[in-house]
Amino acid sequence: MQAQDQITRQNFDDWMVPVFSPAEFILVRGEGSRVWDQQEKEYIDFAGGIAVNSLGHAHPVAINALTEQAKKLWHVSNVYTNEPVLRLAKNLVENTFADKVFFCNSGAEANEAALKLARKVGLKVGGEHKNHIVSFKNSFHGRTLFTVTAGGQPKYSQDFAPLPKGIEHIEYNDLEAAKAAITENTCAVIVEPIQGEGGVVPANLEFLKGLREYCTEKQVVLIFDEVQTGVGRTGSLYAYMNTGVVPDILTTAKALGGGFPIGAMLTTDHFANMYAVGDHGTTYGGNPLASAVANAVFEFVNTEEVLQGVQNSHKQFVEGLQKISQTASIFDEIRGQGLLIGAVLKPEFAGKAGELMKLASDYGVLVLVAGPNVIRFAPSLVISEDEINEGLLRFSKAVHHFIKA
Template sequence: MAIPPVSRADFDQYFTPNYAPAPDVLVEGHGSRVVGQSGKEYIDLAAGIAVNVLGHAAPELVAVLEAQASKLWHLSNAYANEPAIALARSLVERTFADRVFLTNSGAEANEAALKLARRWAHDHHGADKYEIVSFNGSFHGRTLFTVSVGGQEAYRTGFGPAIPGIIHVDYNDMDAVGSAVSGRTAAVMMEPVQGEGGLVPADPAFAHRVRELCNANDALLIFDEVQSGVGRTGSLYAYMDMDVTPDILTTAKGIGGGFPIGGMLTTDPVAQSFVIGTHGSTFGGNPLAASVALEVLSIVDDPSFLGEVVRKAGLLRTRLLAIGQSTGAWSEVRGKGLWMGAVLSGDWEGRSKDIAGAGFEAGVMVLRAGANVVRLAPALNIPDEDLEEGLNRLEAAVHSLG
């Protein structure tokens, strides 16, 4: 059955009103170019919020998905399947981890990480060790546990009591984290670079201090690499460049290249607290998702691919700084790899939504990270000419508002 005719107005009629998407309905994408119902073509510098690492409809992923689609779609976790086993092994071989739990999204991966940390602390230290230390400005997803741990109060307001036992302190504040972590701490959860919080990187000394505090208090360090992972910063996972290794790492977004999948990675001793029956997911480990993710990892985790990410990141930063100069909208560009935020200043403060809207009008898709940061997270294989053209359109859009 073909999809019956639908319009952008139908979106507002049939969906719960918690989203406000751009005015066109997007129908097809190839590489870093997407076409809307209006017939207009957009350059995608958002990549589905840092998801489509190989662009839209990447031929390698289409081939893998089609092959798996005619073979085996779903079983449940009562039965093992080949793509999921191969994916878990691939993740273990490429990272610090010994074991993997597969999910469908970042929030579910974080939910699993937090539950595992509390269960591990309970098993090894008793019922009083359950506190989670996390950071103001952080984002970990939209389930009740993850909005409770996340450092953005707006996302937990009005949903009844948050999950108890969570302490929020300022990111990169050594003293504050030093007083928050104690013998009652089960885990510290942090993003190596706060993404939704505005592309704020952890100071290297701060990340080391958090690791030391976890060691000293027998608490687990959870790195949320849902947005920073899978090549985004120029290494497979951001921790690999930091000389700090977590006990638990969560991944999602980019790992499926656009197919929904996430995962929680951990060491063998910690994993032992997830004994049979303690946690689960109907779709986690789905063969379609796992086969795509296996292919994404094998393409991205290659020195020449990651080297190109770093080279393109240089182009992105230089051009963003030049746009900031020509428009006066920003002077600071933060972030790493193909993941950068232009920090609005002066009269432009608070206008990221206007800029994203004007960008779409001008034919480029960009993201926001709060009211004050225009965020770019293009496909990791975006052609140089598309990156250049997208940034030209962004510059024109900012000028049109000035």
Template sequence: MSEQQVNRALFNDVMVPNYNPQPMVPVRGEGSRLWDQDGTEYVDVTGGIAVNVLGHCHPRLVKALEAQASNLWHLSNVFTNEPALRLAEKLVNATFADRVFFCNSGAEANEAAFKLARKFGFDHYGEEKNEIISFTKSFHGRTLFSVSVGGQPKYRQGFEPVPQGITHAKYNDLEGLKALISDRTCAVVMEPIQGEGGVIPAAPDFVRGVRELCDQHNVLLVFDEVQTGVGRTGKLYAYMDTDVIPDILTSAKALGGGFPVGAMLTTEKVAASFGIGSHGSTYGGNPLACAVANAVIDEVTRPEILEGVAHKRTLFEQGLEEINAKHGIFKEIRGKGLLIGAELIEAWHGKAGEFLAAAREQGVLILVAGPNVLRMAPALNIPDEDIRAAMQALQAAVEKKLSKADQV
């Protein structure tokens, strides 16, 4: 097959139809810019869905990958390796955690967390302590276990029967959780900011209350920081900006800066329930992934990166507020750091995807968070001029979209 035939149309012929990719095919990226097969240039504020934390092809990450690729690719967990040990040590030194488990994705990190929570409950309190509580609108991955813990029924439909012993409370409703939690509960699982559910931050009092309820019932608190972690909110992990320390934390997405890697972080006491042979991953903690993640952590934790997040968020907010002042299209702008959600007014609910397409036509790539919210999760080092260009392009997209609606 010639290179000219590799295009978007080929997707429909050879790929399982669970995705519906954009009509263009990106072929090159640098920083916060992308180019497609036709050479069209875009400002990318998707960040690969909060993954490309340092943009495309960051020189430090490229160098780390190339250097490791010349030495050692894969061993399996019959052996350990130097990059994995270095990365684990960095994560332990930088967080509440004492122990780390590596895997390949956020779903796998959450799968490990949920299994560990149940095993810990079993080990310390008996087989009856197995219930997991999470929250409506939450998202925790696409494995059968993680999609069951997630609080969006649409992702479970057609895959039943799903794992049992899982209930869902309303997010930011402490009384609702209080009514559900019991001595049968082994874990409460929450995102500090619900990402796929609409970029909804947890209220500080709610986070504190959840921790207190967990302590009262000997329940582990699991923070899913797959989307909020590795600098996204201006801290290395979002829990660091709260009064609360979780018992287990999951991380992925930005941890590899675009190279697949996931991690579950926990305390020594909890980690002890994952004894030899209790859980595993063939690829988890492989040298390539960990070498890149080491470089990501080193770069993201530079003060100018983390401290620059608040400034760059302000530029996004200013741009979105200018659009809203002209067109009154947004009901609310929310989130934290460079995880930004702009909820459309009710008249445009269900049509966020149309704005995504309109934005692409104007040269800016954005995300949605459900059918009602435009989402942006750009590289933490996105240049200020790229933010301004993105907001100008989004404004043009909104104006064109509204103009077409007026003509109908």
């Protein structure tokens, strides 16, 4: 590459709309749970593309599925259907509560489809006034205007008024507040089994069970946003399977494609049939490339070996983080399930999660934040014991630097 063609981090500031503030280094390749930047510095990847890279980087299962499909058929639109999308739909239906699937390109689009369907259900069941939606504070459901309003973090929506109406936010894990908020005009409750962006906060089992019972009683659609918790992330195929609580609609994305953009809304025949031809749509959703990759990833993850491995890796992570905190006295709590883990900073380090994330990259390990006070880990579901140990060693060095700074 000639000098004038060199890509640098400065080019981001020159050419990109400034809605992101990426790290100062540029990653150029990856293998497994290791990635390298332009200077060939190696990092252990505990971020996983924000819970997306379910099989890590350059996994042969995903590569083979993509390249084989790329030789056949890329895109035909939903004027026609295709074999890969039907195979993926079959797998999702046979392995979950759902009878029907709608495919799209992201978690936000999946939630958009779910919320629109809930409004349509409300109209059919209770008339034009049954359109109220209950969500929860600190939740995150996407960045479209509808989903960012449904999310319970005003910092993401306050500058884009007027916002869609009829959405109310209450305290997470507060069943009595939820019951008080649900009225005869409520069409849906949308909830994350574990709040990801909100701090890796698991829902109490009694809370989810109570929501299920009350939504059934009041003819309210219960939506589980499993964009971040789905496809093996918690050690089960979907987090609802850990609870005994079955939603009416489930949204999934992120890990489903292992890095290839895809999302899906899953539901039962009862609710799916309230959508009619033309009610909703997508140009790229369910295209053969995305569907072929997602099907291969899904089948690989949906095995006892991988799901048990996620549970084993959770134990290794938690024990390692606890050891770090014993020597550094940095974390108040380690929480989460499977390979969605949040380490909550002690009050004296409040607001400094971003600083520790940056410092960790200096030491060669990529981590995430979940708000200003929580370090989040969402690595590959098939990360090896050695990669976990090496990453935690590097993270420990960053932590000890951090507490002395």
